[in-house]
Amino acid sequence: MERIGVGLIGTGFMGKCHAMAYGAVKAVFGDVPHVDRITLCDVDAVHAKLTADEFGFAGFTTNWCDLLADPKIHLISITSPNGMHREMAEAALEAGKHVWCEKPMALTLTDAEEMTAAATKTKRVTALGYAYLRNPALQHAKNLIAAGVIGDVFDFRGSVDEDYMADPNLPWSWRLTRKDAGLGTLGDLTCHLVSMAHELVGEIGSLSAMADVVHSKRPLANQNGKTAEVENDDIAHAIVRFKNGARGVLSSSRVAHGRKNGLRIEVHGSKGMLWLDNERMNELNLYVAEGDAANRGFRRILSSPAHPAYGKLCPAPGHGLGFNELKVIELAEILNAISGKPSQQIDFAKGLVIERVIHAFAESSAKGNWVQL
Numbered sequence: 001m002e003r004i005g006v007g008l009i010g011t012g013f014m015g016k017c018h019a020m021a022y023g024a025v026k027a028v029f030g031d032v033p034h035v036d037r038i039t040l041c042d043v044d045a046v047h048a049k050l051t052a053d054e055f056g057f058a059g060f061t062t063n064w065c066d067l068l069a070d071p072k073i074h075l076i077s078i079t080s081p082n083g084m085h086r087e088m089a090e091a092a093l094e095a096g097k098h099v100w101c102e103k104p105m106a107l108t109l110t111d112a113e114e115m116t117a118a119a120t121k122t123k124r125v126t127a128l129g130y131a132y133l134r135n136p137a138l139q140h141a142k143n144l145i146a147a148g149v150i151g152d153v154f155d156f157r158g159s160v161d162e163d164y165m166a167d168p169n170l171p172w173s174w175r176l177t178r179k180d181a182g183l184g185t186l187g188d189l190t191c192h193l194v195s196m197a198h199e200l201v202g203e204i205g206s207l208s209a210m211a212d213v214v215h216s217k218r219p220l221a222n223q224n225g226k227t228a229e230v231e232n233d234d235i236a237h238a239i240v241r242f243k244n245g246a247r248g249v250l251s252s253s254r255v256a257h258g259r260k261n262g263l264r265i266e267v268h269g270s271k272g273m274l275w276l277d278n279e280r281m282n283e284l285n286l287y288v289a290e291g292d293a294a295n296r297g298f299r300r301i302l303s304s305p306a307h308p309a310y311g312k313l314c315p316a317p318g319h320g321l322g323f324n325e326l327k328v329i330e331l332a333e334i335l336n337a338i339s340g341k342p343s344q345q346i347d348f349a350k351g352l353v354i355e356r357v358i359h360a361f362a363e364s365s366a367k368g369n370w371v372q373l
């Protein structure tokens with residue numbers, strides 16, 4: 001396909017991100033189809049009209065079902081709250097559209113399984129928003145591990161901490177409900193950590209977890225001291241066993257004061273170790289246990305055109321990419337898949353494997369035992 005028409009549902013944090021990616025991807029990658037921004041959807045007509053204009057969409061609607069019947073639209077972005085993902089994704093697939101849906105896939109494991117079945121049945125391209133996997137530094141880490149640079153991998157340490165709910169007085173929102181968000185930190189943050197563990201070490205085979213609510217009530221905005229219950233996890237920690245025998249520790253929190261994008265991973269091997277911190281996402285740190293002991297230490301490798309797809313975005317080493325640029329790379333992979341080229345996008349089937357892990361955290365915590373995957 002030389003041109004791909006897109007529809008966008010939602011114009012919040014992720015909606016704007018997808019819109020920026022649509023605007024940039026042809027200029028960045030060249031060798032991808034042109035993207036025509038056809039229709040944007042959000043619930044408020046005034047806001048939808050305004051953002052359609054700002055985001056470069058030809059039209060707007062307040063009813064997402066309008067995108068389904070439009071033959072000019074081939075790909076639909078779903079950036080609405082988690083509770084709407086399943087209905088929107090299944091309807092889009094049924095209408096013959098490709099789907100780029102934000103993570104987590106849905107509220108429950110059953111929902112995610114049904115979405116995956118719909119993708120298999122309709123044979124459309126699906127993709128989930130696992131942008132951190134597209135970080136050139138992370139992909140370089142994967143290549144180093146595959147090349148045996150740190151030897152046999154036996155241990156993974158990962159933590160993902162943010163402070164967007166750290167203040168106990170922050171108002172209650174849809175993110176804190178089972179109905180609209182499903183899981184809490186597990187769906188927001190832990191799934192990213194699991195995606196990185198799977199990418200670098202392999203699939204998790206079993207785990208023992210603890211998931212807790214820390215701030216159990218939140219004030220309702222503008223309702224004079226009234227509060228509402230927090231229904232999903234603030235914190236989730238687990239020890240895990242990978243299917244290949246490696247082990248790991250994964251911890252996550254949305255109530256971690258001071259952490260903004262504190263997603264940090266370490267991979268330990270028999271010859272060395274590497275680590276990456278998303279708050280410095282253009283730096284990969286590598287230690288190889290060789291040479292004169294007096295000179296050993298971590299090597300800080302700055303992202304550069306030597307690490308694909310960095311050079312598509314910036315010719316200058318060490319100048320750095322940001323989160324929104326990872327979304328452009330993510331979109332290029334989706335367009336490759338639609339064009340029938342090799343693609344690294346995380347489709348619904350791969351996403352389901354991640355969902356099984358985060359739901360296993362919840363199950364293990366509830367039952368107080370190890371869960372096999």
Ligand SMILES: NC(=O)c1ccc[n+]([C@@H]2O[C@H](COP(=O)([O-])OP(=O)(O)OC[C@H]3O[C@@H](n4cnc5c(N)ncnc54)[C@H](O)[C@@H]3O)[C@@H](O)[C@H]2O)c1
Binds near residue numbers: 009081131
């Ligand atoms: N990949 C990532 O790193 C990442 C980061 C943040 C959020 N997310 C995910 O993205 C999704 C959205 O999160 P967000 O932070 O952008 O939320 P947000 O609240 O900023 O935006 C949600 C948008 O959906 C719109 N919306 C709600 N109901 C709608 C409907 N019926 N029809 C059309 N639009 C509707 C809202 O008006 C709003 O514009 C969530 O699933 C979240 O987990 C992913």
